[in-house]
Amino acid sequence: MTAPDPHDILGDSTALRDLLAMAGxxxxxxxxxxxxSDLTACAGLLAPALATGxxxxxxxxxHVLIALAGTIGAMRLHTCAIDLNAAAHAQDPVAIAAQSGPLMADLTGLVALLASRLPKGEAAA
Structure with missing residues (x-):
């Protein structure tokens, strides 16, 4: 699976840019x-949970993804997180499996995108 285009992950990145501008x-x-850090931790917990059900x-x-993705305008990830959350609540393994790949691809892409925007020398290992 190829990495998602950053524009697909954050659109025009207005929400993230505005949030960071407001912060100063x-x-x-x-x-x-x-x-x-939060998204990296989320990915680290979510990947094995998806593998084991x-x-x-x-x-x-x-839940974490719904909040963070929505806040920064990663709307495709936000929607995938909502759908995956609903599938988990419904105990629907087919829907969980269907949502897992796209969600993890966008989450991995978003983590990489944020890492690329960290001040020089701060990208987490």
């Missing part, structure tokens, strides 16, 4: 680091 130059890097963790982590 001193706070914006901290917010960006925290979003990157751990619906409680899927529901918890998609």
């Amino acid at each position: 130059p001193e706070t914006a890097p901290r917010i960006l680091r925290q979003m990157h 751990d619906r409680a963790t899927i529901r918890a982590q998609t």
Whole structure:
């Protein structure tokens, strides 16, 4: 699977840009680091949960994604997270499997995109 285009992940990135502008130059890097950290942690918990069918963790982590993705304007990821959360609540393994690939691709792409916007030397390993 190829990495999603950054424009597909954040559209025109207006929401993220506006959020960081409102935060100001001193706070914006901290917010960006925290979003990157939170999304990295979410991906690290979500991937094994999807592999094992751990619906409680899927529901918890998609809740995080719904909030973060919506806040920064990653609307396709936001929609996938809503759909995956609903599938986990419905205990629908077919729908969970169908949503997993696109969601993880966008989540991985978003983590990489945010890492690329961190101040030099701050990209997390």
